[in-house]
Every structure is written in structure tokens, then in C-alpha cells.
Amino acid sequence: MGIIIDNILKNPRIQRLLYYTSADALDKPDLDDDQKLSLLEHNIKIVPKITVDNVEYNYLLISFNNFI
Numbered sequence: 001m002g003i004i005i006d007n008i009l010k011n012p013r014i015q016r017l018l019y020y021t022s023a024d025a026l027d028k029p030d031l032d033d034d035q036k037l038s039l040l041e042h043n044i045k046i047v048p049k050i051t052v053d054n055v056e057y058n059y060l061l062i063s064f065n066n067f068i
Helices: 002-009 012-019 033-043
Strands: 050-052 055-057
Touching: 002 012, 002 033, 012 033
Parallel strands: none
Antiparallel strands: 050 055
């Protein structure tokens, strides 16, 4: 899981899309360290593994709420 989080935190475009809620999120400035940390507290959630037929799968859950 750490690899996925590391890659998200290295990608300014994904960070801006997660952090800013307006339609022009990609035009906003890159996040500072405090804003990146807030992503881990508010926008990125680590949940239990999905198991189907006794097999654990890797997954990425993407959910949008009122995204423009």
C-alpha cells in the first residue's frame, strides 16, 4: 500500500484533483507539505483488503461526490 500512496504523493496533478474541489483544480497551484498531509487525513483512506473466494486482491477505490 505504501507504494501506491508514495506515487500519489509524488504526482502533483492527482494531488490537485483530490485537494481542490473546483472545476479548475488543475489550474490551481501545487500543494505545499501541509496540504499534502491533509490528503492523507481527509482524501486518501486505507481500508481493509477485499477477499473473494479466499483470494486477496489489490484494488483502487475511486469515489466522487459532486465532482465537477
